Amino acid sequence: MRLIKQQIEKKDGSGSATMLPEEPEDMWHAYNLIRPNDLLRASAIRKIVKESAAGSRSVDRVHTNLTIRVTKLDFDTQASQLHVSGRVAEENKHVTLGSYHTLDLELQRNFTLEKAEGWDSVALDTLKESINQTAKAQLWAVIMQEGLANICLITEHQTILRQKVEVSLPKKRAGSSDHDKALQKFYQTTFDSLLRQIDLADPKPLLLASPGFTASSFQQYIKTQAASGANKQLHQLVPKITVAHSASAHLHSLSEVLSSSAVTSKLSDTKFARETQLMDRFFDLMRNDDARAWYGPKECEAAVERGAVGKGGGVLLISNALFRSQDINTRRRWVQLVDEVKDQGGEVRVLSSMHESGKRLEGLGDIAAILTYPIENVDEEVGDMDGGIDDLEDEPDGTAVNGIEGRSEAHEDIEI
Amino acid sequence: MHRMKNIEYDEDDLYAEDEEVDGEEEQAYTDEDRQNFDDLTPVVRAELDEAGLQASDREIEEALYYYYWDVGKSVVHLKHARTPRPQQQQAKKEKAKSKFDQAAERSASKTGRSSYPSPSASAWFDGILWSTVPSEWEGYLIPVGPQIPRPKLLGGSSKLAKLAEERRKKAASSQTAPSVPDTGLSSLDRLSKPKDPKENVLPQHAKQEPKKYPIRKKRELTPPPKEPSPPPEVEPKEELPDLRASPTAFARTLSTGPSQAARTRSMALDELFSSSTNEENPFKGPSPDDTILRAQQHSKGLNNGKATKQFANGLAKKAEALKLDQTSSPTTPTQPKIKSKGLDVPKLWKDGKAKRKPAAAFVVIGHVDHGKSTLMGRLLLDTGAVSQRDIDKYKKQATELGKASFALAWVMDTGSEERERGVTVDIAQHHFSTDKVDFTILDAPGHRDFVPNMIGGASMADLAVLVVDANQLESGMKGQTREHILLAKACGLKRIVVAVNKLDSSSPPWGEATFEQVKDEVTKLLTATGFAAEDIAFVPCSGLNGQNVVTPVPSNGKTGWVASSSRTLLQELERSASDNVAEATIKASLRMQIADVFRGGITNPLSVSGRIATGNVQVGDSVIVQPSGETAAVRGIEASSDGVEWAVASQLCTLHLTDIEPQHLRAGDVLCSTSKPVPVVKSFVVQIQALESILPQGVDVHVGRLHTSGIIAALITTLDAQGELLKKKPRVVKAGQSANVKVVLSDGGAPLEVGDRVVLRANGSTVAAGKVERTGSCR
Secondary structure (H helix, E strand, O other): OEEEEEEEOOOOOOEEEEEEOOOHHHHHHHHHHOOOOOEEEEEEEEEEEEEOOOOOEEEEEEEEEEEEEEEEEEEEOOOOEEEEEEEEOOOOOOOOOOOEEEEEOOOOOOEEEEOOOOOOHHHHHHHHHHOOOOOOOEEEEEEEEOOEEEEEEEEOOOEEEEEEEEOOOOOOOOOOOHHHHHHHHHHHHHHHHHHHHOOOOOOOOEEEEEOOOHHHHHHHHHHHHHHHOOOOOHHHHHHHEEEEEOOOOOHHHHHHHHOOHHHHHHHOOHHHHHHHHHHHHHHHHHHOOOOOEEEOHHHHHHHHHOOOOOOOOOEEEEEOOHHHOOOHHHHHHHHHHHHHHHHHOOEEEEEOOOOHHHHHHHOOOOEEEEOOOOOOOHHHHOOOOOOOOOOOOOOOOHHHHHOOOOHHHHHHHHOO | OOOOOHHHOOHHHHHHHHHHHHHHHHOOOOHHHHHHHHHHHHHHHHHHHHOOOOOOHHHHHHHHHHOOOOHHHHHHHHHHHOOOHHHHHHHHHHHHHHHHHHHHHHHHHHHOOOOOOOOOHHHHOOOOOOOOOHHHHHHHHOOOOOOOOOOOOHHHOHHHHHHHHHHHHHHHHOOOOOOOOOOOOOHHHHHOOOOOOOOOOOHHHHHHHHHHHHHHHHHHHOOOOOOOOOOHHHHHHHOOHHHOOOOHHHHHHHHOOOOHHHHHHHHHHHHHHHHHHHHHOOOOOOOHHHHHHHHHHHHHOOOOOHHHHHOOOHHHHHHHHHHHHHHOOOOOOOOOOOOOOOOOHHHHHHHOOOOOOOEEEEEEEOOOOOOHHHHHHHHHHHOOOOOHHHHHHHHHHHHHOOOHHHOOHHHOOOOHHHHHHOOOOOOEEEEEEOOOOEEEEEEOOOOHHHHHHHHHHHOOOOEEEEEEEOOOHHHHHHOHHHHHHHHHHHOOOOEEEEEEEOHHHOOOOOOHHHHHHHHHHHHHHHHHHOOOHHHEEEEEOEOOOOEOOOEOOOOOHHHHHHHHHOOOHHHHHHHHOOOOOOHHHHHOOOEEEEEEEEOOOOOOOOEEEEEEEEOEEEOOOEEEEEOOOEEEEEEEEEEOOEEEOEEEOOOEEEEEEEOOOHHHOOOOOEEEEOOOOOOEEOEEEEEEEEOOOEOOOEEEEEEOOEEEEEEEEEEEEEEOOOOOEEEEOOOOEOOOOEEEEEEEEOOOOEEOOOOOEEEEEEOOEEEEEEEEEEEOOEO
16 A cells, blocks of 8 residues: 555644555555544545436436545455445535445545544554555465365465365275375365466465375475476466475464464565564463463453553554454554553554464454563453353354454355 | 147146136126127137037137137137147147157057057046046146156066055046056156047057056055155166167156156056056066066165155055065065165164174274384284285385385275375274174374374274384374373273284393383373273284284293283284173164265265264164255165164264265264254363363364364363362463363354264364363354
8 A cells, every 4th residue: 555645643643644555455454444433535436316307317427536434344355345335424516415325445546534533553553554565475375184275365464265175085995096086186176276366477475284295295286287288377386385284274273384484484574473473472371371471351451551561571462353343432442552551661563363363362352461570360350251251152253253254255255 | 728839838838828718717808809709709600610619609709819819720729629628738748749659559569568458438437527627637737746756667566566456456446447558658658648539530549548547547546656766767777678669768858857747647657557567467477677677676776765755644654564565475576775674773783782793993093103004904914804915915016115014004004195105194994803803993093194084083993902112102102192092082982902012123122121111101191091900901012023913922932921921912802892882872863973975886876984973773764964954865884894784883884875965975974863963063162171271262173083173262161170160261271171161163063962072183283172061052
């Protein structure tokens, strides 16, 4: 994303910023920037119905710039599209004030954002991050085991499951080659699905990960396909393949893969590396039941209140999912927490809820803290957390649980 | 109404037509219409008179109105409309096929097998008032069942023929004209509809009529053929041989058309034909062709299960009962259909208990390269389950790959990749029998990446054989020896036989001290895991050379202590085997986790294997597959590579399924009884024993063969050793603690019940194992 113009008052955060989204991931940034009640100005196509004096009606589609007061955001992870609904806040000759419109933000078209509550520190950080042009790491990952393959696109801020391939493989059986045949068919299916996803003209690094030999066999399969010569572009892909080990083909195994040295060297994603390091440290502390590690909203707030997340190693890990809250007060609560930690001199890491580290954090209630000194029994002080965790009927919806938003539909979405 | 147009009309069109007519009758004609009627009616009448037909004014008016005052069309229509409607439809179709009919008849008459009775046409229609009885007609059009498959021609099935004969006798008393159709039947004939003899001009058709008319009557008096019938594609085989030459492909295309009515009709016809064939036919009993066909059917196990479950009404039962009676007659061998015999399996199981050898399945576990597969290869070779010739062949092939020492392992490692790499990847299953026990070997992979497969194997076993390399105890204790022991316990295995392997290559060879050291270490670990001391047995052996596996070692020299103190592996296994399944388990609802879905062969295109956890199953049962919720019928059962009629809990068996698409079956799915299927759940609370620290995190969830992903959504409580509450909502569950945690599955639901054993793994190691305490809402 490029910042075209900004008029933000440092003092109170009022003012607006004009941005130009350039690639699909910028929509993800926009999704994190734009909040309900903000004023958003972007180009739109609006259908105008005109009625002439004679009573004849004509329908025109006009290109116009609309300013809307945001009421709802809808982010499509698969297509990386952002739909922003709202009410028109500035009248022009085509639309009346207060009428509803849904803006589809488009690539290579400016949009201007003015925050209703002013630009807070988290919003400014998000803005800064989104206009950072340097790191644009992207890679494809196929994480697989016999009979199951998940094809994902991994960017700096997101892991997007693009396709899941599931094939029922017969097990080995003496005197039958069904298993081998089915396995070849599975590789074929996975390979075909992969080719539909990736752009061979501009191949990104491809990471194959699996337990056992599945990934290396699949690499061999791709090499064979490239050697057979049907598709010349495949030759460019072959040297970009990295094979790694993963414990299973399920997506939560990705974090293990991504933190392996074979992958970090390719990704050169320092942000992610640091996050992973912090997450690992946090988990290590937790495993030892060290009272310097706490997770959960109330516990972390209590710890921050006591000044335990400050100078000298205090770290607050927080998922940006919390800042996307529809409720302004909830967002404000987390922004205040972040500001407080910063004031105390602690480190704040805002993790992308769509990235692996953010997903690990998600299980912990989207927030965790490493304290400078141990505090025992924070959880007892904060009293009862929101009850009903053992209530099985109260199931979190798929998006919250799975980490990858929209994963539940992922399968249908992409199978054409 | 418009005969010229509607050769291809289907039922819907005909119904629609009726409605139109009804509508017209109700609507009032305008004055203008009246005027037109007055003008044109006499003209039409004159035309009709010429043709020698009578028509009422009303009919003429209707026709005129319908054809928009076109006199010519109205006349044509009326000429045809003089016949009752059903005949019209039939006439239409017949027209298209009459050539074939004639051909079929001709061929039939040539063979001299057709023996037409000399029916008086009026006698045939005594009881049939069908041009005036609309209900009759309705019954004829409405399909009998939702999806009654086309029956086979009963010409090949004398049992049903007899059944039909009986019915006919009964029917005679109820004024139905008995059916005496000709034997010249082909699938074409079935398509031709009954026709009014008066209108008929073709003598061939006149001949055909008798076999068609009573059908409808017949069908109402007797239950439709409810017996399970073979799929349509086998039908041609059963046709009378002399008719094979008729163009059945075309006929079949037509006969399997969309019209349900056509199908029901043809069914009735089949029934009729075949029965009459037998009645009129001087050759009673099956023809030589029949015998051959029946034999073929038997060998191929042709059958159809769909029918079995479809018919639950009383009529069907009656028909089945009759059919069973017939079974006893010598001329009617049992049909190869999947019809449940209604066996009382628990009783059979109980009765046969005394005669039966105990059966046991054991899983072979241990660290990678400790010699599990080789030891099992040796066991199979020495018990004679595998011939020396095969081993020699493997040895030759293995030597070519430079892996001569893997020859024995190749008995189990049949996969190409396994042989190439010398590592077992998946569970191998093999049967062998001794004088005392029937054994099933489940050879588990030792590599840590394939632990999921090992869990699948352990969940199917009755006892475990732990193979420990006497020379590499340490590597195993850190690695999979430890994990496998934990998992064996987690999968509910109680007895464990420890084979201390490779003692021949220890230093010194067959050193008793080495053995004792290994024994101590492993015993410590096993008891710490929860195995009772009396359930642990140790066997020193060498798999590669076969010492103390089946053949005892010489009682002198270095191995003297072995011979005096220990049994051979086989003896130890026989001692550990027991056949102690509770009767309640066998009577419970069927639960069988699918370990493998495969193609069993040409006759069994879809088979599943696995271990029956609870309940029993017999051929002909229908089962539900969860989580897909699809039903399937069991057409065959194999246990220990032999076909059996039934199987009970704790048996490892292969079920040949039918009436289900393969995509509804996956390894890890559960086959269950239709009466009480296992629910599909998305979340559950599991009481775990933590092996590593547990936080809310993503985990792999293993339930036997089922391998899915989920997250530990909440830590609910930690518990102490007595199961008492220690702490609510703990922030972490430390290694060694027990706790209740809530697990939410990520990829849809899984079939789970309270008491199922769950293993949770993360990052390639087992973090917890336990039993399901509660299950969440169903999908």
